[in-house]
Amino acid sequence: MTDAARFRLIPRRALVSWLILVAVTLVSFALGVEHGTGAAIVFVVLALTGIKVRLIGLDFMELRHAPIVLRALFEVYCVALWAVLSTLYLL
Amino acid sequence: MPGEQGTWVFLLGDMVVFGAFFATFLVERSKNPDLSDTSRKTLHVGVGLANTLVLLASSLFVVLAIGAVRVGARSIATNAVVAAMVCGLIFIALKVFEYRSAVMVGHGPGANHFYLYYFVLTGLHLFHVCVGILVLSFLLTQTRRTEFSTTRMAIVEGGACFWHLVDLLWVVLFPLLYLVS
Numbered sequence: 686m687t688d689a690a691r692f693r694l695i696p697r698r699a700l701v702s703w704l705i706l707v708a709v710t711l712v713s714f715a716l717g718v719e720h721g722t723g724a725a726i727v728f729v730v731l732a733l734t735g736i737k738v739r740l741i742g743l744d745f746m747e748l749r750h751a752p753i754v755l756r757a758l759f760e761v762y763c764v765a766l767w768a769v770l771s772t773l774y775l776l
Numbered sequence: 777m778p779g780e781q782g783t784w785v786f787l788l789g790d791m792v793v794f795g796a797f798f799a800t801f802l803v804e805r806s807k808n809p810d811l812s813d814t815s816r817k818t819l820h821v822g823v824g825l826a827n828t829l830v831l832l833a834s835s836l837f838v839v840l841a842i843g844a845v846r847v848g849a850r851s852i853a854t855n856a857v858v859a860a861m862v863c864g865l866i867f868i869a870l871k872v873f874e875y876r877s878a879v880m881v882g883h884g885p886g887a888n889h890f891y892l893y894y895f896v897l898t899g900l901h902l903f904h905v906c907v908g909i910l911v912l913s914f915l916l917t918q919t920r921r922t923e924f925s926t927t928r929m930a931i932v933e934g935g936a937c938f939w940h941l942v943d944l945l946w947v948v949l950f951p952l953l954y955l956v957s
Contacts, residue, residue: 691830692931693843693849694852695843700836700873703832703835703836710828710829713823713951713955714955717954717956717957727906727957730951730955730956731956734947734948734951734952737947738944738947741835741943741947742940745835745838745839745940745943746937747778747937748778749831751778752777754911755777755784758788759788759929761796762788762791764797766798766948769799770798770799770802772950773799774802
């Protein structure tokens with residue numbers, strides 16, 4: 686196997702998403718630990734969580750190029766999860 | 777589409793069920809926010825962060841394994857699945873450490889509602905991790921194959937997606953339990 690083929694074993698988009706996931710995890714951790722109180726911070730942390738869920742689905746589970754119905758169901762799940770959790774927290 | 781249709785019915789169903797658990801947890805903790813927050817602060821947030829990073833690393837190994845299976849790089853696929861399994865075992869070890877620490881200082885499932893939900897939610901997730909390791913064990917038996925039928929490849933991809941589901945659920949549990957005050 687050539688070096689080029691070896692490099693393609695992890696799709697570039699999945700690798701970028703993984704780096705974003707690690708970075709967002711560390712940011713969420715810092716926000717939660719350092720500024721754990723306050724609705725605005727929690728709102729941001731939950732939004733970052735929704736983004737992380739979406740990246741895992743689209744680029745690790747390969748739903749980005751899945752049939753439209755499956756991808757739509759997943760996108761709706763991500764938005765609903767964020768909306769429901771944020772609403773319940775604010776109530 | 778990675779995996780088979782039935783796999784996705786199961787995976788999406790599991791996501792929805794856990795979504796309901798997450799919502800129930802937030803409703804329950806809102807009934808006594810001060811107690812919940814005091815309890816939350818007793819958790820090992822550093823261990824929770826480490827477990828998140830461990831599962832994210834495992835997911836990348838599984839992505840690598842699937843990529844390697846597709847191009848026939850059997851040795852890389854095997855090593856990647858083994859690495860993902862090791863990550864899963866590290867997750868379990870850290871979780872056992874957390875459980876033991878909590879119970880030893882009187883923060884067991886019966887201490888209050890927060891700890892009850894903590895143990896139930898993380899316990900259900902831990903069950904998924906254990907099943908996931910069994911699924912990865914199956915993938916390990918497939919990585920040495922030279923040829924894959926469409927059905928077999930769909931099963932392998934579905935197994936990989938199950939492991940990513942384990943990661944996905946933890947990515948929500950970590951902030952809900954450890955970070956959100």
